[in-house]
Amino acid sequence: DQQVKQNSPSLSVQEGRISILNCDYTNSMFDYFLWYKKYPAEGPTFLISISSIKDKNEDGRFTVFLNKSAKHLSLHIVPSQPGDSAVYFCAARGVTSGSRLTFGEGTQLTVNP
Amino acid sequence: NAGVTQTPKFQVLKTGQSMTLQCAQDMNHEYMSWYRQDPGMGLRLIHYSVGAGITDQGEVPNGYNVSRSTTEDFPLRLLSAAPSQTSVYFCASSYWGDKTYEQYFGPGTRLTVT
Numbered sequence: 279d280q281q282v283k284q285n286s287p288s289l290s291v292q293e294g295r296i297s298i299l300n301c302d303y304t305n306s307m308f309d310y311f312l313w314y315k316k317y318p319a320e321g322p323t324f325l326i327s328i329s330s331i332k333d334k335n336e337d338g339r340f341t342v343f344l345n346k347s348a349k350h351l352s353l354h355i356v357p358s359q360p361g362d363s364a365v366y367f368c369a370a371r372g373v374t375s376g377s378r379l380t381f382g383e384g385t386q387l388t389v390n391p
Numbered sequence: 392n393a394g395v396t397q398t399p400k401f402q403v404l405k406t407g408q409s410m411t412l413q414c415a416q417d418m419n420h421e422y423m424s425w426y427r428q429d430p431g432m433g434l435r436l437i438h439y440s441v442g443a444g445i446t447d448q449g450e451v452p453n454g455y456n457v458s459r460s461t462t463e464d465f466p467l468r469l470l471s472a473a474p475s476q477t478s479v480y481f482c483a484s485s486y487w488g489d490k491t492y493e494q495y496f497g498p499g500t501r502l503t504v505t
Contacts, residue, residue, distance in 0.1 A: 367433060367434060377439075378439060381435070
């Protein structure tokens with residue numbers, strides 16, 4: 279069973295507008311969530327994270343929102359830039375999982391100039 | 392710091408052949424892991440290790456072996472390659488017990504099994 283789901287395989291946005299990437303999870307034991315960004319032919323790189331005790335975390339153009347009652351998180355990128363075009367993975371850690379992460383399927387974001 | 396390094400970058404194997412994918416990190420991280428990335432499947436955990444001499448299975452361990460004799464190295468062995476193991480393989484590492492849980496990834500190995 280897929281405990282972390284990213285239902286949109288792709289998203290296309292105009293430069294300067296907001297990009298919103300969504301992620302749903304089913305395991306209520308997840309207590310920490312991360313977003314990773316991946317360019318072609320490179321490994322994923324950490325972008326931003328949020329603890330389950332918070333509902334928002336902001337870092338520059340990137341903000342992650344967590345809605346625990348809906349088991350939903352989203353990544354907002356404002357303003358979007360062509361260099362943001364990449365695959366974005368949502369990941370979650372379980373309370374009893376140590377450092378193990380469960381990843382979603384990924385969303386390909388394309389920012390058009 | 393080189394971070395996490397993986398070799399080779401590309402590999403083509405015939406069905407039934409065996410090989411070892413190498414992974415090394417120079418950050419003194421206790422936790423290391425192997426993932427495979429397949430289209431529409433995200434990153435799936437194959438095996439992981441929380442320190443030298445300690446390994447455990449992840450989500451998709453069948454057909455793979457690991458060992459951890461040093462903190463730095465965590466090789467992944469394919470015992471008898473199958474076409475279903477065609478994938479991109481990523482090694483990652485992090486501090487164990489680090490409250491940010493941020494993992495650092497290598498550049499990946501693209502494996503094709505014919």
